[in-house]
Amino acid sequence: MHTAVLVVMGTGDVDFPDPAAEAHWIQQRLGGEVLLIDGAGHHPHVEHPDQVAKAVLAFDRGAQ
Secondary structure: OOOEEEEEOOOOOOOOOHHHHHHHHHHHHHOOEEEEEEEOOOOHHHHHHHHHHHHHHHHHHHHH
16 A cells, blocks of 8 residues: 655754754655755744645645
8 A cells, every 4th residue: 555645844854953854754664755845843834834835735736
């Protein structure tokens, strides 16, 4: 069974020393895709809803 995975992280997420590295670590283990939102913190979907929504919809279309 394969499950589509989209890792969404902000580059300014203070919960991680290197948010991009964390996102790619998750991607490698789950075989997903990464969406890094430049300048966003821990809640990129709240800080940049249009950018995240557009990417999620495109990801969903490609995952079907």
